[in-house]
Amino acid sequence: MTDINTGMVEKYRNDFLKEVEANVEEGDWVKMCMQCGVCSGSCPLGSDWDHPPQELFMMIRAGKRDEVLQSTSMWMCTSCYNCIVRCPRELPITHIMHGLAHYATRLGIEPKNQPTRQFAQLFWDNLAKNGRVNELWLGVNLYFMNGFVNGIKVALGMAGIGLGMLKTGRLSLKELVGGHTVKDKKGFQAMIKKAQELEAARIDN
Amino acid sequence: MADEMKIGAYICNGCGIGDRLDSGQLEMTATRDGKAAVCQQSDFLCSEAGVKMIQDDIDNEGVNHVVIAACSRRAKIEAFSFENVTLSRANLREGVIWVRPDEDDQRETTQEMADDYIRMACAESKYMKVPAASGQQEVNKNILIAGGGVSGMTAAIEASKAGYPCTIVEKTAALGGATAQLYKKIPTKAPYADPQDNGIAEMVATIEADSNITVCLNSTLTKTAGAPGRFEADISTESGSTETKSFGAIVQASGFTPYDANNLTEFSYSKSQDVITQAELEALAIAADGGAIKRPSDGKEVTNVMFIQCAGQRSKKEGHLEHCSGYCCSASIKQAMYFKDQNPDIDTTVLYSDLRTPGAGGENFYRSGQKKGIIFTKGIASEVVHSKNPIVKFKDLILDEEVEDEVDLVVLATGMVANAGEPTREQITIAENEAKEAGNEYTVSVESILNLDYRQGKDMPHMDNGFADSHFICFPYETQRTGMYAAGPTRRPMDIGQSMDDAMGAAMKAIAAAENAGLGKAAHPRVADLSFPTARLEGCTQCKRCTVECPFGAIDEDEKGFPQFNESRCRRCGTCMGACPVRVISFDNYSIDTVGQQLKAVDIPEEFDEKPRILVLACENDAYPALDMAAQNKMDYSAFTRVIPVRCLGSVSLSWITDSMNSGYDGIILMGCPSGDDYQCHFVKGSGTAQERMSKVADTLETLSLEPERVQTYEISITESDKVVKIINDMADTIEQIGMSPFKF
Secondary structure: OOHHHHHHHHHHOOOHHHHHHHHOOOHHHHHHOOOOOHHHHHOOOHHHOOOOHHHHHHHHHOOOHHHHHOOOHHHHOOOOOHHHHHOOOOOOHHHHHHHHHHHHHHHOOOOOOOHHHHHHHHHHHHHHHHOOOOHHHHHHHHHHHHOHHHHHHHHHHOHHHHHHHHHOOOOOHHHHOOOOOOOOHHHHHHHHHHHHHHHHHHHHO | OOOOOOEEEEEEOOOOHHHHOOHHHHHHHHHHOOOOOEEEEEOOOOOHHHHHHHHHHHHHHOOOEEEEEEOOOOOOOOOOOOOOOEEEEEEOOOOOHHHOOOOHHHHHHHHHHHHHHHHHHHHHHHOOOOOOOOOOOOOOOOEEEEOOOHHHHHHHHHHHHOOOOEEEEOOOOOOOHHHHHOOOEOOOOOOOOOOEOOOHHHHHHHHHHOOOEEEEOOEEEEEEEOOOOOEEEEEEEOOOOEEEEEEOEEEEOOOEEEOOHHHOHHHOOOOOOOEEEHHHHHHHHHHHOOOOOEOOOOOOEOOEEEEEOOOOOOOOOOOOOOOOOOOHHHHHHHHHHHHHHHOOOOEEEEEEOOOOOOOOOHHHHHHHHHHOOOEEEEEEEEEEEOOOOOEEEEEEOOOOEEEEEEOOEEEEOOOEEEOOOOOOHHHHHHHHHHHHHOOOOOOOOOOOOOOEOEOOEOOOOEOHHHOEOOEOOOEOOOOOOOOEEEOHHHOOOOOHHHHHHHHHHHHHHHHHHHHHHHHOOOOOOOOOOOOOOEEOHHHOOOOOHHHHHOOOOOEEEOOOOOEEEOHHHOOOOOHHHHHOOOOOEEEOOEOHHHHHHHHHHOOOOOHHHOOOOEEEEEEOOOHHHHHHHHHHOOOOOOOOEEEEEEOOHHHOOHHHHHHHHHOOOOEEEEEEOOOOOOOOOOOOOHHHHHHHHHOOHHHHHHHOOOOHHHEEEEEOOOOOHHHHHHHHHHHHHHHHHHOOOOOOO
């Protein structure tokens, strides 16, 4: 368990709902769920979730902290917004799902091997570096996510598409070294740093 | 009005009738067969000119029996309404041209259909009389209100505002009923966010300041006799004095009794002081008066409370209530707010299986509860373990797991048991027989509210789950006792806001009933009908069928067993007429003859003509409109059909069936409303009674060597226009198979 996680457990004791309300993006909506299940029924991937949104909300109210935060469920959300559109109580469900995933990550107890989480991390690391997504490196990192041998296999499988993209100028090998950045890279990084500081301060309080 | 009968027949050629039918032929039929003294045609009969033509004949030519051959009797009612004459309608539009295809080879049978409808309307007209006053009319504007709770008080205030003096008879020593025992009530005003003051003090003040409202406390009704417009009620006080007052109509607002939680042994109600009912929590909240609520066992301030919804209700278990009481979910939200508003850190959990917050503000109130942090858990409690702190065991229905929760206080949401008084005599007999079969003895354990002096019993009949009578599908206020209206939780489960609305409606109905009684007019559904049943007593055999079968208890018996009609209790359904084996009961404008002569007026072709005749006796409330709708949708049915509307299937006399069989009809179809528990019969029991009577017809047919298929009874809802068409066409097919009736000529 990470320090920050232990801190939160200490702080909120058994009132997980309050913890969610205070720390999760749009978390104060959770109590408004009326358990109709429209979100779960509307989710295109719903049957693949361990706990559909409605159930997650009930688990939060029942104080099932570990089950919720360590769950892979909210990582399954593809942001299609079907649930938000349909929720009769107008809960911003998609945002809450991302909020929960993000909060679990902050605490360091997220399911490490969940592929969406892994991709999200790769994407963020890639983006945060230069302020632009380096597609070549993102692809390479993604292919080799599950080890070197597997990476070679995936890369060979995709070779045709990659060559085609090179030919038509949609992919540049120049990106392998450095790659393009935002105009004010330093300013961008300072901005990210400040934002992270602000958020850390918010959660630590 | 001239003494001599003079029939005036008026044939409309509009709406395509003139194009499809030979109006000259129709006119000849009316004058030659129908004996119409005057017969005129119009291209647009319901126009101002057309109506004036009829009115002129009434005024100048002495026409006193009007026959209108145009559209259905359900159309153009305002245009074709004339004073002091009888009115018959031949339905040439919906009954003939709209249900027949416009083809040359169909012209002959279509014309025959129209001719027959003219003959039928003229025959009916001959036997109709203009309804005359019964002499029983009496206006009494006083309204009796049984019960001084929030429903009764609302009814009194509203009726008084409308100018009708009221008398409230309240059993206890104070007005206010169950509501007066509440700390606060579920909000009845926007934004429906917080509990409201119960409002009783204001209402009591209004009533005390109103000289039009008399309040009798510590009083009960020991006898209620009479009929709308002339009820005589004995109001007896606890001390023993009795006063008799007369009233025009009655509102019964006798409220409810909370379900006895001692039956709930699984929830340790009788063992633990910290397991209480909603009503008991109200008392704790009143004692706390905005401060911290303390639990009964040790006076500890409650920090953790659980509300168990549907305790002993919505359950088929022996001794439980089957119904949803409708108010308890909102009541629990309100009570959880008592805690949350005082201290938001108190844990309040509402354990529900289906949260229902009816009413305009219900959803807002639920949302407000969620915003205040009340936890709603979907689950079903199985047990409350009695210990220092009660432990609630329940199954979480969303997470699908068994949970145990230790709390300071458990509140049970027990439901409402209606104070509906005694069941009817018939219901008591049924219950007695059932008990006898089970080897038990049945005793009526409740006190009567109205103590009616009616042969059917002391109170209104009980409906499902013991609530007072009401036709919940079509006319919720109407009961089987004319001029008496149930309001509030005695009629169906409801909360304060709903009860107040309900009481307002009941008061308005009571006012209408009192006024109608003064004019000799019927109540719903034959509103404003002036006819009433009379009997030729010299022919009566005192068989008592009419008194027994009357769905409204309108007929008493004198000491010799002759029927005594109470016109203002009567709804004019004619069930008594259908019941009478010696055919002595009739209405001025509806009798054995008005229908019997119609079916005899139909031209029955000879057997080898291969033109069968199908008689349809259709209830005017649902089946006849369904037939009209089929016509509007241009659905075809057999040209051999002749439809006669009846007031209710209950009014169908068996003599009509035998007469039509004898005159050579090939098939008879009776169409009434659905009967049974979810009846839609506008006269409650009429169609059910008819079903029972007709079940015996098959035997009679067999003794005549007739196929039983020739007489069929159906239950029709108003929307089933496709079904009525199919039924008629199926009958035509059946006749084709089994052959024509051998009774022609």
